[in-house]
Amino acid sequence: MISLVQNEITKILLKKKMILIVLLLLIFISLLAYGQKYSYDQNIQKFEAESGGVEYDWRSLTAQRLDDLEERSANEFIPKEVRASVDREIQQLTYFIENDINPITPTASKFNVQFVEQGILLFIPLLVVILAADLVSSEFSNKTIKILLTRAVPRRKILLSKFIALIMMTTILVFIIGVLSTLISYLFFQQWGFSEPIVTGFNLVNGELNANSTILISRFQYTLLIYSLLWFVSIVVASITLLISVVVDNSSSAIGILMASLIGGQFLQFFLSEWELVKYFFVTNLDLTRYLTGSYQLIEGMSLNFSILILSAWALLSLIISFIVFNRKDVLV
Amino acid sequence: MDTSVLKVSNLTKKIKKNQIIKEVSFDIKEGEILGFLGPNGSGKTTTLRMIVGLTKPTSGEIAICGHSIEKDFVKAMSNVGCIIEGPDLYDYMSGYKNLELLGSMSKNVTKKDIDEAVALVGMQGRIHDKVAIYSMGMKQRVGLAQALIHKPNLLILDEPTNGLDPQGIHEFREIVKKLAKEKGIAVLISSHLISEVQLMCDRVSIINNGTIIRNASIDEVLSTGEVVWTVDNPEKVQVVLKKRFEIASTINGNELTALVDVEKLLKINRTLFDLGFEIKYVENKKRTLEDLFLTLTDKHKIG
Numbered sequence: 183m184i185s186l187v188q189n190e191i192t193k194i195l196l197k198k199k200m201i202l203i204v205l206l207l208l209i210f211i212s213l214l215a216y217g218q219k220y221s222y223d224q225n226i227q228k229f230e231a232e233s234g235g236v237e238y239d240w241r242s243l244t245a246q247r248l249d250d251l252e253e254r255s256a257n258e259f260i261p262k263e264v265r266a267s268v269d270r271e272i273q274q275l276t277y278f279i280e281n282d283i284n285p286i287t288p289t290a291s292k293f294n295v296q297f298v299e300q301g302i303l304l305f306i307p308l309l310v311v312i313l314a315a316d317l318v319s320s321e322f323s324n325k326t327i328k329i330l331l332t333r334a335v336p337r338r339k340i341l342l343s344k345f346i347a348l349i350m351m352t353t354i355l356v357f358i359i360g361v362l363s364t365l366i367s368y369l370f371f372q373q374w375g376f377s378e379p380i381v382t383g384f385n386l387v388n389g390e391l392n393a394n395s396t397i398l399i400s401r402f403q404y405t406l407l408i409y410s411l412l413w414f415v416s417i418v419v420a421s422i423t424l425l426i427s428v429v430v431d432n433s434s435s436a437i438g439i440l441m442a443s444l445i446g447g448q449f450l451q452f453f454l455s456e457w458e459l460v461k462y463f464f465v466t467n468l469d470l471t472r473y474l475t476g477s478y479q480l481i482e483g484m485s486l487n488f489s490i491l492i493l494s495a496w497a498l499l500s501l502i503i504s505f506i507v508f509n510r511k512d513v514l515v
Numbered sequence: 516m517d518t519s520v521l522k523v524s525n526l527t528k529k530i531k532k533n534q535i536i537k538e539v540s541f542d543i544k545e546g547e548i549l550g551f552l553g554p555n556g557s558g559k560t561t562t563l564r565m566i567v568g569l570t571k572p573t574s575g576e577i578a579i580c581g582h583s584i585e586k587d588f589v590k591a592m593s594n595v596g597c598i599i600e601g602p603d604l605y606d607y608m609s610g611y612k613n614l615e616l617l618g619s620m621s622k623n624v625t626k627k628d629i630d631e632a633v634a635l636v637g638m639q640g641r642i643h644d645k646v647a648i649y650s651m652g653m654k655q656r657v658g659l660a661q662a663l664i665h666k667p668n669l670l671i672l673d674e675p676t677n678g679l680d681p682q683g684i685h686e687f688r689e690i691v692k693k694l695a696k697e698k699g700i701a702v703l704i705s706s707h708l709i710s711e712v713q714l715m716c717d718r719v720s721i722i723n724n725g726t727i728i729r730n731a732s733i734d735e736v737l738s739t740g741e742v743v744w745t746v747d748n749p750e751k752v753q754v755v756l757k758k759r760f761e762i763a764s765t766i767n768g769n770e771l772t773a774l775v776d777v778e779k780l781l782k783i784n785r786t787l788f789d790l791g792f793e794i795k796y797v798e799n800k801k802r803t804l805e806d807l808f809l810t811l812t813d814k815h816k817i818g
Binding site for chain 1 (some may be wrong): 564567568569570571579588589590592593595597599601603604605606608612616617619620621622661665730
């Protein structure tokens with residue numbers, strides 16, 4: 183079994199997918215970190231211009247941001263959803279100032295979490311799809327499935343070794359995302375900020391931010407928490423991708439189907455948020471991080487536990503079907 | 516004790532409502548080379564796919580060294596090396612890496628086994644190059660090597676000489692014959708190249724439209740000739756042939772044509788003579804496998 187897993191890892195590595203993924207990460211992380219640095223510098227310049235070159239600290243910057251938000255919220259013409267989200271941010275910033283928590287100075291430990299928050303819905307699942315989509319289907323499209331399945335190894339072991347290799351590579355991918363986003367953003371911000379405190383565990387009750395259940399932890403702990411959630415989400419996406427890869431004999435169709443589901447899932451969320459069934463679709467549940475930050479939610483009645491349950495069910499079902507289909511499949515290539 | 520390395524009995528495969536393989540049975544013994552002949556689309560590859568477990572039969576039994584392929588897949592397959600429809604390898608790695616990877620999937624395959632297989636197929640020079648830049652012939656050679664690294668008792672080769680040059684075909688034939696003779700490996704070769712089968716095989720099975728229409732040894736096949744008698748009373752002779760020798764024949768004027776084993780011809784002629792028929796002329800057309808193949812498959816044309 184160990185040698186089977188080794189073989190599968192060799193195949194993934196020799197296909198040079200990881201290099202492509204790391205390149206993509208390097209480009210996007212650098213762009214985002216640069217963008218954040220740029221807008222922070224702009225903010226400071228603006229602050230200095232308005233207050234006549236006085237020394238600034240994060241409190242005054244946050245206060246300024248709060249003013250901006252309140253102005254926006256007072257605008258009668260913005261849509262209901264946007265106002266709800268702005269109001270939520272106002273409440274949160276107020277809470278931060280009261281509790282002496284710096285939400286505004288960019289640091290590496292803030293950036294690596296923000297990168298996950300932004301990427302967990304689409305970008306990072308797509309990277310997992312790139313890694314996993316051709317795991318089985320490429321064996322069919324290159325016809326190598328014939329030499330793989332005519333060895334004295336039962337089919338279920340072959341698929342299991344592929345799945346274990348995939349879990350290992352996905353874990354490495356999550357690790358790489360963490361390391362790259364931390365290191366690159368440090369180059370831009372020159373601050374780690376891992377010991378800074380952060381509050382998490384906000385609740386949204388009827389659109390009002392409820393801080394009763396919040397806990398104070400360090401940025402470092404928070405990063406670990408967010409990356410564990412990302413790891414879980416990535417494994418779920420990998421399992422679903424494995425199923426598509428087993429069912430579809432063609433690598434490009436497999437990638438196409440998964441991209442369409444990921445992007446289509448976002449549409450469903452936005453346009454059919456009142457339809458009960460939408461919340462059982464896996465894409466709708468991918469963004470686990472929003473439950474920690476208390477972000478505005480499109481669909482009522484979803485919680486962290488609910489989403490983890492739904493995602494686990496999707497992953498488990500995908501695996502069971504993958505194994506059944508792979509075991510019974512007639513190889514006709 | 517059954518000495519068959521491969522025993523196929525009453526194999527049937529249905530895809531949707533089409534019966535592609537109908538009640539196919541044959542067996543191969545140690546050291547024997549069986550040629551599996553048939554035109555395109557006759558069911559050769561489908562049968563081979565079922566033997567190596569790539570597709571599942573609708574009904575029928577396949578046993579390799581006594582182990583059922585469906586019930587005891589691992590034991591059965593540890594005795595088999597195969598190339599099914601072209602030597603498809605991982606083209607993003609070297610030929611050697613391919614062999615290492617596939618070798619690690621069987622028990623007890625050592626580096627020495629791999630080197631021996633590479634030397635046997637004559638690929639020492641280029642084995643560390645990427646498969647993507649191999650020619651078809653080189654892939655065939657590595658394909659044969661991957662089928663041999665785990666020292667199988669049964670070798671299944673589907674169209675193995677496609678893409679080889681005449682020199683390569685000759686070498687290939689010698690390798691297979693040597694393996695069968697010296698190591699007692701049973702070989703099943705499917706082909707539509709009759710000359711190849713004639714030169715290499717001990718026995719042939721001819722398949723058409725999913726049915727085996729002839730199972731025979733090469734010698735038997737080659738000694739069966741088309742005999743044309745020119746006689747005075749062809750209708751009566753036809754009855755005699757049918758009753759006494761169970762030979763079917765066709766009448767064309769004064770001529771009676773039948774497929775007859777050359778060794779029996781003398782006996783038949785004596786009987787006809789004893790019964791008082793006048794034989795004006797007997798012609799024995801000694802045939803090649805090609806003639807047999809064409810007549811047999813022609814009778815069973817599709818549609």
